[in-house]
Amino acid sequence: MVEPRSISERIVHKLSSNVHKRKQQNTSSNAPRPNPYVELESAYVAQICITWEALSWNYKSFERKRSSTQRISFNDIGCPAAIADQFRTFHILLQRYVENEPYENGRRPEIYARMRTLAPKLLLVPEYHDYEEEEEKEEEEEGFKSRITSAAFLMIMEECIRTFMNFLKADKEKPCQKIIKAFFGRTKRGSVDPTLVHLMKKVNTKKKTKLKEIRKGGKYMKKKKMSIEEEMEILMGLIDLKVVSRVLRMNEMNEEKLHWCEEKMSKVKIIQDGKAFQRDSTPLFFPPH
Structure with a gap:
């Protein structure tokens, strides 16, 4: 089987499942081949949309919960340290991507696909939830129970949001891509x-x-x-x-x-x-x- 030449084709080739490969082999050679870059871009854009909705929801949800609790009891609900650590990991992976991307070759969807194979949790937002009673007991028994303040957790999420904005800002069209679009426009069917x-x-x-x-x-x-x-x-x-x-x-x-x-x-x-x-x-x- 001939190894794909372009960056997009190589990435799609590596990420495709065996079943998908068999289907491609069985299709007629006359059938139009899908553009591998378009597939990567679709997956990438869908992921950043999901990531942002999840990040926004977590932040606003915790903010509302904190405000409502303080109005009733003036107590700080805090956040389990283990959950906060998951958001720190999300932030670290995102920050590392932003720092390393300038040294990578290819367009954003291609680079993202390569980096995702190395860091599977890249752009995967954790879900905030407080411990249930059973989880609290397990944590206490294992000696891991700890919490951070609401203010500290909000700061972690705010850093995640700011870094996500930097991530989006770095996703720019190269001058050559703009020229190609200007000349050829959108010629795809549908x-x-x-x-x-x-x-x-x-x-x-x-x-x-x-x-x-x-x-x-x-x-x-x-x-x-x-x-x-x-x-x-x-x-x-x-x-x-x-x-x-x-x-x-x-x-x-x-x-x-x-x-x-x-x-x-x-x-x-x-x-x-x-x-x-x-x-x-x-x-x-x-x-x-």
């Missing part, structure tokens, strides 16, 4: 109208600009020091829009993905003539196809 994609990109850019103005205080707004909660809310809104912009850059776009982008952007609303915004943190799952 793609959506490029005008709609372009329009959605413009709306997305405008919203990002407005959010950045709100963060800076705006041209005609009185400058005031923001709380950590306000800063994080703006950052999370910017990440929402950043994820959408990455989806809109995909080589293959369909109606389902375009609808997802539209719905995701609608969850970030600019209000009060651009002086404030509202963010709906309800998870919105990326379409499977």
Whole structure:
């Protein structure tokens, strides 16, 4: 069997299961071969969407739980140290990826696929949950029971979110890719109208600009020091829009993905003539196809 030449083909070749290989061997040689890079990109984009929804949900969920508990009893709910360690691991893997990527060859989906084989937990967000009574007893018996404060756990998750934003910022199109797209455009069958994609990109850019103005205080707004909660809310809104912009850059776009982008952007609303915004943190799952 001939070894694939391109980076994308080699990665897909290695990651494919034996069953998938047999199916490929049995297909007619005249059948059109799927673009391996498109497969990698689809898997990568779906993963960053899932990662962000999970990270956002964990943060907002814990934040709400902490606030409601403090209103009732003024007690700090804290977080099991073992759960906090899982989020630290998530952060370390993500930070390591951001630092190492400039020394890797290939495009982001290709690099991500290679790195994922070395670090299977890359971009896999842990789930926050407090210990049940049985788990607490087991921890006590084994001598491992420990907790950290809510504030400390929130700081860990905030670092995860900031690093995820850096991860998204580093995912840029190379100049040669932009030229190729400009010349050839979207020629794939089943793609959506490029005008709609372009329009959605413009709306997305405008919203990002407005959010950045709100963060800076705006041209005609009185400058005031923001709380950590306000800063994080703006950052999370910017990440929402950043994820959408990455989806809109995909080589293959369909109606389902375009609808997802539209719905995701609608969850970030600019209000009060651009002086404030509202963010709906309800998870919105990326379409499977």
